[in-house]
Amino acid sequence: MAVYDYDLFVIGGGSGGVRAARMAAALGKRVGIAEEYRYGGTCVIRGCVPKKLYVYASQFPEHFADAAGYGWTVPQASFDWQTLVANKDREISRLEAIYRKNVQGVGGETFQSRAMLVDPHVVHLLGNDRTVTADQILIATGGRPAPHPALPGHEHCIFSNEALDLKELPKAIMIEGGGYIAVEFANIFHGLGVDTTLVYRGKEILSRFDMDLRRMLHETMEKKGIKILCHAVSEWVRKRPDGRLDAVVTGDKILTVDQVMLAIGRLPNTENMGLEGVGIEMTKTGAINVDQYSRTNIDNIWAIGDVTNRVQLTPVAIHEAMCFVETAFKGNPTAPDHDTIATAVFSQPEIGTVGLSEDEAIKRFSDVEIYRATFRPMRHTLSGRDEKMLIKLVVDGTSKRVLGVHILGPDAGEMAQLLGIPLKAGLTKDDFDRTMAVHPTAAEELVTMYKPTYRVKDGERV
Numbered sequence: 001m002a003v004y005d006y007d008l009f010v011i012g013g014g015s016g017g018v019r020a021a022r023m024a025a026a027l028g029k030r031v032g033i034a035e036e037y038r039y040g041g042t043c044v045i046r047g048c049v050p051k052k053l054y055v056y057a058s059q060f061p062e063h064f065a066d067a068a069g070y071g072w073t074v075p076q077a078s079f080d081w082q083t084l085v086a087n088k089d090r091e092i093s094r095l096e097a098i099y100r101k102n103v104q105g106v107g108g109e110t111f112q113s114r115a116m117l118v119d120p121h122v123v124h125l126l127g128n129d130r131t132v133t134a135d136q137i138l139i140a141t142g143g144r145p146a147p148h149p150a151l152p153g154h155e156h157c158i159f160s161n162e163a164l165d166l167k168e169l170p171k172a173i174m175i176e177g178g179g180y181i182a183v184e185f186a187n188i189f190h191g192l193g194v195d196t197t198l199v200y201r202g203k204e205i206l207s208r209f210d211m212d213l214r215r216m217l218h219e220t221m222e223k224k225g226i227k228i229l230c231h232a233v234s235e236w237v238r239k240r241p242d243g244r245l246d247a248v249v250t251g252d253k254i255l256t257v258d259q260v261m262l263a264i265g266r267l268p269n270t271e272n273m274g275l276e277g278v279g280i281e282m283t284k285t286g287a288i289n290v291d292q293y294s295r296t297n298i299d300n301i302w303a304i305g306d307v308t309n310r311v312q313l314t315p316v317a318i319h320e321a322m323c324f325v326e327t328a329f330k331g332n333p334t335a336p337d338h339d340t341i342a343t344a345v346f347s348q349p350e351i352g353t354v355g356l357s358e359d360e361a362i363k364r365f366s367d368v369e370i371y372r373a374t375f376r377p378m379r380h381t382l383s384g385r386d387e388k389m390l391i392k393l394v395v396d397g398t399s400k401r402v403l404g405v406h407i408l409g410p411d412a413g414e415m416a417q418l419l420g421i422p423l424k425a426g427l428t429k430d431d432f433d434r435t436m437a438v439h440p441t442a443a444e445e446l447v448t449m450y451k452p453t454y455r456v457k458d459g460e461r462v
């Protein structure tokens with residue numbers, strides 16, 4: 001039997017790669033992992049974590065304004081972007097060190113290097129000019145923002161990576177895209193006082209979410225002062241003599257801004273890694289094709305996380321890593337379960353959602369009950385803020401199983417996490433009805449909507 005340097009070599013030290021390396025090393029396997037940039041990957045360094053810290057930062061002006069109704073006089077507040085960036089940097093450096101230590105602490109070997117495949121058992125570490133061999137190889141190289149080379153002036157644009165580390169907070173920004181990253185950054189910049197325009201080619205932002213949430217978030221964002229242009233794309237971006245940018249969007253509308261941020265999708269990191277040479281099958285967009293156990297077409301090479309373009313979320317990459325370790329090292333073939341994933345959009349107000357949207361449910365079920373409540377959350381009674389909350393249940397009228405829950409409002413992300421459990425367990429509307437409310441909360445609406453707002457039978461609203 002061939003003797004390799006490692007039982008497992010992982011390429012990519014992000015959410016999925018680090019978890020797989022740590023779990024396998026903890027089993028006593030000889031594990032090596034290479035990261036070309038910073039341990040922690042997209043989520044820790046330039047995704048979920050810094051973004052959420054910026055969401056918190058951007059919410060303070062509303063808290064200050066809302067405090068007046070509760071009797072507080074808040075002196076004129078001021079904001080320092082450089083302090084926020086520096087504090088964020090300190091926190092992600094702390095997390096980065098923990099990620100690296102977690103692998104080393106269980107005996108894994110970490111490399112600071114870009115890695116390439118040379119053959120199915122050989123990895124070249126470019127940074128160390130070293131070649132290592134491994135029995136099993138896991139590719140967890142994640143993704144990056146999709147560029148827009150066809151856009152004249154694209155070289156003046158930034159992506160989410162740069163937006164987190166701008167030297168100066170812009171006075172005005174145009175963000176192109178309608179996905180959760182575009183929407184979250186639009187809310188962050190607006191909250192920090194930046195004149196913000198969101199430009200999206202589709203008919204409504206957040207295309208994969210329930211239509212009620214999408215419309216109501218759109219309206220609320222506009223009411224706050226965020227400009228949203230749907231059915232529009234940028235046509236060119238030009239640098240002005242004063243250093244600002246003119247962005248021309250559909251209809252010859254010129255937006256003069258300090259930054260243009262493109263958030264038009266993400267591409268898997270599979271280029272220049274020797275994958276073609278080894279014969280790994282990929283999709284047209286460059287994502288690695290895997291079977292239900294995350295195995296590529298080459299027997300000892302596996303891929304997890306964003307690079308496989310299944311569901312691009314941190315907990316999914318981590319779950320796929322754990323399933324991979326079960327399958328490859330514990331003799332317990334385990335396919336990742338991608339069904340009914342609870343998720344949040346950290347917009348303002350927040351979205352929390354799990355399960356089927358109304359439109360998806362109608363396509364799959366002949367009798368769908370919709371329970372829907374819109375109301376002003378209690379905290380906005382004294383604050384006077386004119387902002388509504390939406391809670392919506394989508395229920396199979398025949399079995400009474402709750403198929404989807406969609407929430408727009410404060411703490412919706414936290415609620416979605418808890419709702420993931422009853423939906424995953426397949427609980428019914430009767431189970432929700434039997435549950436005592438917690439009063440006074442916004443979430444009590446989830447268990448106190450006894451009569452459907454409307455039904456959809458065979459596609460017809462009745």
Ligand SMILES: Cc1cc2nc3c(=O)[nH]c(=O)nc-3n(C[C@H](O)[C@H](O)[C@H](O)COP(=O)(O)OP(=O)(O)OC[C@H]3O[C@@H](n4cnc5c(N)ncnc54)[C@H](O)[C@@H]3O)c2cc1C
Pocket residue numbers: 011012013014015016017034035036037038039040041042043044046047048049051113114115116140141142143160181269273304305306307311312313314315317
């Ligand atoms: C702005 C933003 C906000 C997000 N917010 C959320 C959120 O709120 N919630 C959520 O669940 N998800 C969020 N995500 C998505 C989440 O970050 C990803 O789904 C997750 O990080 C995927 O993990 P991964 O292990 O597949 O890849 P990554 O975390 O991207 O890790 C891949 C690593 O591989 C390294 N690498 C690439 N090529 C090589 C190579 N050849 N050699 C060595 N190293 C290499 C990269 O440097 C990177 O560190 C967000 C993403 C972005 C961009």
